[in-house]
Amino acid sequence: MSEFRPYTLVAELTYRCPLRCPYCSNPLDWARRRDEIDTKTWLRTLREAEDLGVVQVNLTGGEPLLRDDLEAIVETARMLDLYTNLITSGIPLPRERLARLRAAGLDNVQVSVQDVVAEGSDRIAGLASFKKKLEVARWVKELGMPLTLNIVLHRDNLDRVAGMIELAEGLRADRLELANTQYLGWALTNRRALLPTRDQLDRARTIAAKARQRLLGRMEVLFVTPDYYGQYPKSCMDGWGRRFIVVSPEGQVLPCHVAHTLPGFTFESVRDRPLGEIWANSSALNAFRGEGWMPEPCRSCDRRARDFGGCRCQAYHLTGDASATDPACVLAPSHGLIEAARAEAATSAAGLRYRAPVIPSE
Amino acid sequence: MNAISRDSRLKLAAKARLRYDRKADRHMLLYPERGLVLNATGTDVVQLCTGEHTVGVIVDQLAAKYGQDAPTVEREVMTFLTALAERGLVQEIA
Numbered sequence: 032m033s034e035f036r037p038y039t040l041v042a043e044l045t046y047r048c049p050l051r052c053p054y055c056s057n058p059l060d061w062a063r064r065r066d067e068i069d070t071k072t073w074l075r076t077l078r079e080a081e082d083l084g085v086v087q088v089n090l091t092g093g094e095p096l097l098r099d100d101l102e103a104i105v106e107t108a109r110m111l112d113l114y115t116n117l118i119t120s121g122i123p124l125p126r127e128r129l130a131r132l133r134a135a136g137l138d139n140v141q142v143s144v145q146d147v148v149a150e151g152s153d154r155i156a157g158l159a160s161f162k163k164k165l166e167v168a169r170w171v172k173e174l175g176m177p178l179t180l181n182i183v184l185h186r187d188n189l190d191r192v193a194g195m196i197e198l199a200e201g202l203r204a205d206r207l208e209l210a211n212t213q214y215l216g217w218a219l220t221n222r223r224a225l226l227p228t229r230d231q232l233d234r235a236r237t238i239a240a241k242a243r244q245r246l247l248g249r250m251e252v253l254f255v256t257p258d259y260y261g262q263y264p265k266s267c268m269d270g271w272g273r274r275f276i277v278v279s280p281e282g283q284v285l286p287c288h289v290a291h292t293l294p295g296f297t298f299e300s301v302r303d304r305p306l307g308e309i310w311a312n313s314s315a316l317n318a319f320r321g322e323g324w325m326p327e328p329c330r331s332c333d334r335r336a337r338d339f340g341g342c343r344c345q346a347y348h349l350t351g352d353a354s355a356t357d358p359a360c361v362l363a364p365s366h367g368l369i370e371a372a373r374a375e376a377a378t379s380a381a382g383l384r385y386r387a388p389v390i391p392s393e
Numbered sequence: 394m395n396a397i398s399r400d401s402r403l404k405l406a407a408k409a410r411l412r413y414d415r416k417a418d419r420h421m422l423l424y425p426e427r428g429l430v431l432n433a434t435g436t437d438v439v440q441l442c443t444g445e446h447t448v449g450v451i452v453d454q455l456a457a458k459y460g461q462d463a464p465t466v467e468r469e470v471m472t473f474l475t476a477l478a479e480r481g482l483v484q485e486i487a
Contacts, residue, residue, distance in 0.1 A: 177408035248394035
């Protein structure tokens with residue numbers, strides 16, 4: 032048995048999605064990955080996850096609604112008494128299906144919009160979808176379910192945070208996630224066009240903090256800052272292989288959404304072995320558990336048990352070394368990379384490259 | 394947010410669900426992307442948040458169950474319920 036107990040299973044049911052957001056955390060070559068695990072394997076994975084200690088499951092993707100076995104998956108999750116969140120774009124979702132999902136035991140629905148104005152939201156989504164999303168959000172509340180509204184923040188919409196809060200209040204959302212883009216996957220490709228300035232970020236954060244106080248007890252207002260403007264790194268996923276299990280559409284067991292992009296690791300699949308064995312024995316999951324792998328300045332840092340050295344994927348994608356200190360940390364030898372990206376963002380007028388069903392050439 | 398008083402009647406919010414955690418023989422209060430680990434008293438309080446009882450009744454029941462004086466129990470219960478209310482996990486019913 033592993034000394035670590037997972038509490039949350041992130042079930043990435045598919046990479047397919049009708050939206051094309053240029054900050055998507057899915058793999059750049061998602062379109063090449065077609066080999067999704069079947070219903071039976073997902074239901075077994077849920078049972079094995081619960082057996083390991085998982086109490087919450089996030090059904091996500093891609094767009095989980097594109098799986099026609101979503102009802103069966105929700106039903107089994109609920110039967111296992113897992114708190115079940117659907118993380119969705121709301122496209123495509125007829126009201127009757129939402130009602131069926133509720134009847135199957137769905138606990139919470141998180142709907143994303145990309146902006147507060149249709150034009151901005153549809154531009155980022157790459158699809159006319161804003162109105163439909165709001166309709167779905169209203170249905171969630173009409174059917175008596177809690178609603179989380181999620182909006183990913185970036186340079187072009189960060190100045191509209193006040194409007195986002197107003198939108199969430201109007202929808203009677205229970206939780207508003209204002210989550211700044213983190214620069215991995217498609218977002219790293221589009222960093223020059225997405226990264227905000229520090230002034231923008233500070234203004235938005237102040238507005239969100241005031242709303243959090245005003246709405247205390249009614250709506251939870253979450254404001255996630257971009258790693259690029261933090262002084263110290265976040266405890267990414269609460270530490271590698273500690274509290275979260277991510278299972279990819281193909282069944283790979285990962286510590287986070289992005290870890291399959293790290294070279295030199297073999298992530299095992301729930302197709303081949305029970306989840307419990309993988310959780311305890313996977314060499315990839317064990318690679319960054321504990322503190323033995325840490326380089327300086329992490330190894331002797333008094334924050335190491337709090338942030339676990341930050342994000343391994345960010346370390347790899349910026350420095351080429353997955354075991355380096357997260358460059359987001361001001362103490363990291365590579366922190367200059369972050370400073371340079373910020374300086375570049377302040378002057379850049381780059382365009383967006385959309386998530387598309389082609390293999391991007393780097 | 395209105396302050397909770399002895400006369401308040403509270404019920405668990407739609408987003409919150411109490412779950413027995415057999416791994417650690419305790420209860421957890423789960424809500425979107427989060428969970429609170431409850432001790433025995435916390436579990437009792439949450440189980441009594443059905444909208445039937447006033448906070449005063451909950452306090453009296455717990456004081457009797459644990460053989461403690463009511464003012465002490467009341468302070469603890471109020472602090473706990475206020476923390477839950479701030480997270481939107483309990484709601485006052487009119």
